[in-house]
Amino acid sequence: MQCSVCKEKPATVFLTHIENDKMHKVNLCEDCAKKKGVDNPTTFSLADADLLLGLGAAQEVVQTAGGVDLKCPRCGFSQADFKKSGRLGCPDCYQVFAEGLAGLLKTMHKGTRHTGKTPEALRSSRDAAERLKLLNKKLAKAIESEDFEQAAKVRDELKALASPAAEPAKK
Amino acid sequence: MDLYEFLITPAEATRLHGPHDRIVMSSRVRLARNLKGAAFPGWAKKPERIKIMETIRPAVESLPEMKDAFSEVMDNLGALEKQILVERHLISREHAAKSSGSGLVLNREETFCVMINEEDHLRMQALRPGLQLREAWSAIDKFDSALEKKLDYAFNNDLGYLTACPTNLGTGIRVSAMLHLPGLVLAEQINPIIQSVNKLGLAVRGLYGEGTEALGNVFQVSNQMTLGETETTIVERLDKVLLQIIEHEENARQTLLEKKPKVVFNHIGRAYGILANAHSISSKETMNLLSLMRLGVDLGLFPEVNRSLVDELFIVTQPAHLQKQFSDKLTAEERDLLRSDMVRDRLKNVSRPNVKPPKPEN
Numbered sequence: 078m079q080c081s082v083c084k085e086k087p088a089t090v091f092l093t094h095i096e097n098d099k100m101h102k103v104n105l106c107e108d109c110a111k112k113k114g115v116d117n118p119t120t121f122s123l124a125d126a127d128l129l130l131g132l133g134a135a136q137e138v139v140q141t142a143g144g145v146d147l148k149c150p151r152c153g154f155s156q157a158d159f160k161k162s163g164r165l166g167c168p169d170c171y172q173v174f175a176e177g178l179a180g181l182l183k184t185m186h187k188g189t190r191h192t193g194k195t196p197e198a199l200r201s202s203r204d205a206a207e208r209l210k211l212l213n214k215k216l217a218k219a220i221e222s223e224d225f226e227q228a229a230k231v232r233d234e235l236k237a238l239a240s241p242a243a244e245p246a247k248k
Numbered sequence: 249m250d251l252y253e254f255l256i257t258p259a260e261a262t263r264l265h266g267p268h269d270r271i272v273m274s275s276r277v278r279l280a281r282n283l284k285g286a287a288f289p290g291w292a293k294k295p296e297r298i299k300i301m302e303t304i305r306p307a308v309e310s311l312p313e314m315k316d317a318f319s320e321v322m323d324n325l326g327a328l329e330k331q332i333l334v335e336r337h338l339i340s341r342e343h344a345a346k347s348s349g350s351g352l353v354l355n356r357e358e359t360f361c362v363m364i365n366e367e368d369h370l371r372m373q374a375l376r377p378g379l380q381l382r383e384a385w386s387a388i389d390k391f392d393s394a395l396e397k398k399l400d401y402a403f404n405n406d407l408g409y410l411t412a413c414p415t416n417l418g419t420g421i422r423v424s425a426m427l428h429l430p431g432l433v434l435a436e437q438i439n440p441i442i443q444s445v446n447k448l449g450l451a452v453r454g455l456y457g458e459g460t461e462a463l464g465n466v467f468q469v470s471n472q473m474t475l476g477e478t479e480t481t482i483v484e485r486l487d488k489v490l491l492q493i494i495e496h497e498e499n500a501r502q503t504l505l506e507k508k509p510k511v512v513f514n515h516i517g518r519a520y521g522i523l524a525n526a527h528s529i530s531s532k533e534t535m536n537l538l539s540l541m542r543l544g545v546d547l548g549l550f551p552e553v554n555r556s557l558v559d560e561l562f563i564v565t566q567p568a569h570l571q572k573q574f575s576d577k578l579t580a581e582e583r584d585l586l587r588s589d590m591v592r593d594r595l596k597n598v599s600r601p602n603v604k605p606p607k608p609e610n
Contacts, residue, residue: 188476
């Protein structure tokens, strides 16, 4: 988990702050915690917490869009709405607000790329896309090294991949 | 369908056992899923929410796991029924507040519970007694794989399953366990444990989840991060951490008995004294004292008492469960009187704690 302030160092100080029945969490690295006076809880005021917390993160999303209030064309959800609720309007919002969300996701999660389960229907198409990429690379390499025998073989494989009907017949 | 007739009775529920159930009360794995091209429940208007539910509910009901399930829309459930479901940890407090456009599907064995249109279109959970995170994950994984053939999930290759709140993005998984940790609380070691668990990116919450107190020394431990790791990695990490917490709790109990036996006996003796003799008692006090009695049972101070007696009281003394047994609407004060009557009655044949236990039960 990254520090929510400098977004560089790993967070080691974890603060939870409850205001108006809403819980806010902030993760800080040791240096930022010292800078903000968080290492000494008696001097740390709630106002400071507000600046650091989840609300601050949502604010950041709004600012990165250059002041214009971006709206999701599918569901009409705006960045102001996100700032208010911390939730998005529909799945498409992730594309619309992608730029601002990237930084937020980095502070929130272990990584920014999904590595877990994938629906089976998409898994096969994703595998095919990856195989295509790999074969194209192989082809380029074969041509570069003037290994035309290999290039012809790869080309045939690519052809087979492009016409899915041929694939099961071969098996 | 009548919810009260459908639900497993508290007595039956406390007879379910699982590994480490002396400390781990239950395990749960929840997955968040949403439909492609539809607004999330918090943003969708009522007609859209109803349409979404009408797509999801039959799909969920058609799964073999959901044969003879209890399936209902939230508008058809009364406030008391909803509160009972919260006290049984089957639905969240947030879901209990929903009405039109939200629903619930619960299987016979109460091992699968699906909330429709909570924060996400679908929140499916697998529940198991004791420490059984791997079993719960594999069960809900299979459930989800069957469901994805019937529903069009919102999924993106880079971001995974798309969820209403970015904190659930990716795997949409929340792996959690409910732990009874009276030893760590009495030994005043609970705070450093919570802090070190937090540092591993895991959350520690109270009895009813987010933002609630650890009533009865019951804590929920769960993962917070959902993106950038596989489900298995998350499950394995939590399992490892839980085994360590179990060890710390066992050590704390052992050390307390060796170093401060009087403190332990004092707490447990007083808990027994109040529970067995009070004529008015709040739900909160009951839970905290039952927790100490449960510890007493674990330590062999009540040789003739089975832990399920205490666990059952833990369930039936909660406000909605208590109210359910009486037809008239009770005030909080009336509930406190009736609660104490019930507890006294159930403990009438339980003798005082035996402070020279033969040998702690293992």
